[in-house]
Amino acid sequence: MQVLLVFLSVAFALSLGAKLPLDGTQNFNIHQRIFGGKDAHKGQFPYIVSMHIRRANESYICGGSIIDHTWILTAAHCIHNADWVKIFYGSTTLWNSELSHVVYSDNIIEHENYDNGTHVNDIALIRTPRVEYSELINKVSLADRGNDYEGAWAVASGWGEIAHNSISKSLQFVGLQIDRKSSNTIIRSTTWDGTSCGRGDSGGPLVTQDDPKLIGITSTGIGGYLTNFCRVSAYLDWIRSHTGLEYKARVREPKTYNSLTMQVLLVVLSVTCALSHGAKLPLGGTQNFDIQQRIQKGKDAHKGQFPYIVSLAISKKNRITECGGSIIDNNWILTAAHCTHNADWVEIFYGSTKYEQGEFSHVVGSDNIIEHENYDMATTHVNDIALIRTPRVEYSELVNKVSLADRDNDYVGAWAIASGWGKNEYGRKQENLQFIDLQIHSKMNCWNYIYKPSDTIICVGPFVGEGDSGGPLVTRDDPKLVGVTSFLDPGRLSGFSRVSSYLDWIRKHTGLQ
Template sequence: MKNNSIHFLCFVLMASATSATTPKSKNLISRIIGGSNAYAGQFPFAAAINVQTSDSKFFCVGTLLTNQWILTAGHCVNNAKLFTIQVGSNTLKGEDPNRVVVATSDYVLHPEFNSATLENNIGLIKLRLPVEFTNYVQTVQHLPSAPLQVGISVMALGWGQVNDENSDLANDLKWVIVTSISNNECKLTYGNQITDRMVCVAGNYNEGPCIGDSGGPIIHVVSRGQMVLVGVSSFVSGNGCESTDPSGYTRVYPYLDRGLKIRTIKQAISLRSESSIMKLLFLVFCYFISLISGQNPGLRIIGGDIARASQFPYSAGIISNYPTGSFFCGGALISNQWILTAAQCIINATQLTIYLGSNKIDGNDPNRVTVATATYVTHPDYNPDTLENDVGLVRLRLPVEFNEYISAINLPLVGLEDAAVVTAIGWGQESDHNPGLVSDLHFVEQVSISNEECKKLYGSQIVDSMVCVVGQDIEGICTGDSGGPLVAYRNERSAVHVAVASFYSSTGCESVYPSGYTRTYPYVDWITSVTGITP
């Protein structure tokens, strides 16, 4: 019997040696990459996952279960700090209008995951916001109602590398037909490492998954083209992808009733029929690539929507003037004479020029009111090095008259909770490479995350008086958005000021890292003591 080792693919790349027990057999036919290119919308549930840990970045594949949950392998989520996920496109590079790129750091690791044996190698990734379903973004149609039998033709798919020598991922999603074999036959190759919850598949030659196909599903196509997720890639032979040894998957069926034992999974997949989806398992391979910057093409607040006239009547554009120059910040009107902004925006300024009533910072607008003042108060404990207590107040010389385009925002009565949907607004620059402000006020919807999650990326500099927020893609604040308000809505209509824009990642505005704000609620008493304004 061949006592071959199972290779956990994220580690295969770190060792060039292959098993000496059985010589590696090469054939002219490659693996998934030698299959067929998927056509647009053929596998709308396929997800490409870039995983970032504290010291590495690698590639995995997953399957979309609902509009907010992706099933993947435990080793793909264990100790992860950030996931950048692509759905809707069959290509990893190049322009594709159907591509949706999202980021998250929320995951669930199976409590009995064993990295040595690959048992219970499952994990779930939760997207920060639900994705919108299209012809190119859909959930997998069915889960199995019975175990996968021997001799069944199934489809394997992924973006994995072409052969053992070429470490590049394929740009196009590929698929190939393979056949399930018995566990007894698979044990002839791998021994007792094969358990009842695993299944092996083989092709006519050496078709199957390779490095970078980790977590890719095997699909059983049943009547009328309905696709059933029956297994998830887990391992290949230590002899290499191009050997004729079978490939290993984790069976889905054994986990439908007793697998994850996590309540949120049942809630997540309850969107589908009870007969077909109850609880899931996702297994994913890893593909190590060099650790790179978190930057990606795209826009932030400027990539959001343009605000309509009077949508944010409390928004204020602030030009802070100094003897050596000036710079732009945002702010929010909290009464007819006071503006709340960041301390970094006003400290040591000689004069402040403020725009109210208009969504544009240039051109003519009859609703625009321009005022000037030199009266401001920064928090007495503001620390410019750590950005703690980064709040400040600007006092106008005379009260402004409220109208449809100028009014105040409410102060909060309670603190901002985690996972709250909030809105960021500002005139900040469009990208890391374009230093100019935008003319029109933009806004984008985001979600607050826990300080514990934010500390995974920024460390102990995140304190209780701060909050981090993230968007579905790379939305957030950029240069010129400092001091702007983060807005929540009370009773869906009444705007509440919940935080002040303070910082973004040193990797750039266009990274997928969270944006940092100063919470408003801890400073309500200080605001009241300075201004007399109460919530």
């Protein structure tokens, strides 16, 4: 089939992403999008999955194909050096799936001869918990060994960008004809009508239109003109060697999570930016306070000690920032406004002392974030408080709420506990939840240190540190959430948003008394 669309220039496509040499002559953009595609209906492609991939402080998306109850086939460049992958099954809407699994790096098998420079052998497997097939979730058969599929029509599908700065939240598909065979390991489709795969579709399937078979994995190309796919038939022995019954690799079983019941609207992260090197997204304003906080000289918390704390992975454009938050109700998290300011989405990890390894997690879009309407990020960080609406969570020994501060208590002189996963005094990331006892200063002592005195700020000493922003300050005796970690004056004190100053604001948005 042919889908008519304005032709996207090769020069523009090449300007968008990392470049790689192929066949020694041309440069191709490896981060793909469906250009000139159509919306898929629910259940039309039950074999495709979308994947949220985390590597270091970067986050990006790719596609993949279900080839068995416990196996996903995708591109090696998608999962190269990945820490973990969240797989979304059975939906045409990005991140709003019937089922999702989180899978860690020890369940990822990258082709042993994959070359990250030339992207030869751009194929990988992901082992998952068992999924049961249905109308919306099903496997696709693999390509026939002796068929090169020259001239055949096939369907490519994915959730990537559909044009320049135009993001598809709905699954797109496009019909492509296979070129004459020019490589034993690559299938190529060249078009002149503006149809192709593109950035965000990497790792996704190319499936024959008649007698559906998975013949290709989206790899490299030029948006609107040409797409290269990894030829599946060239890797049948490799696939079977890893997915057969004799496979005995060590596997840490990932947890299974039910998907959100509310629709999560997300801005798609550009794979190009995620894979490229870039400056970290600054969170600070113009004054001399470091608002990316750390628990320094803290102690390791034991499991269940602070069931109200959550860790947050926050996406802002193409960067991931890390913050903490507090459970204040079954459906609400309290955190700092500077953490969620301009966020595209937030993943919330509940019930663990290990960073981003919760008992379960929720992904929440920007339409579920409520930032204080008078938050001033540029100057004072006054009103540095925000709410996140979540799907309902049930309480347990590991997941529970914390009571809010009393309205008329300033807590001067009281001892309180700050907790979080931020870096230590040596700049090393804390994988285990840390906590520290701190004494609350008088307002006058606090005002001597901060740029603009405010009754809405609590000061403690010595200080917390980077990565703990948004986390809780809870009184040691009769635990109450009295502060939300906001800023740091290095070597002297830490500033927290005073929760008691915002009880009416919290009640207005949550209905909590």
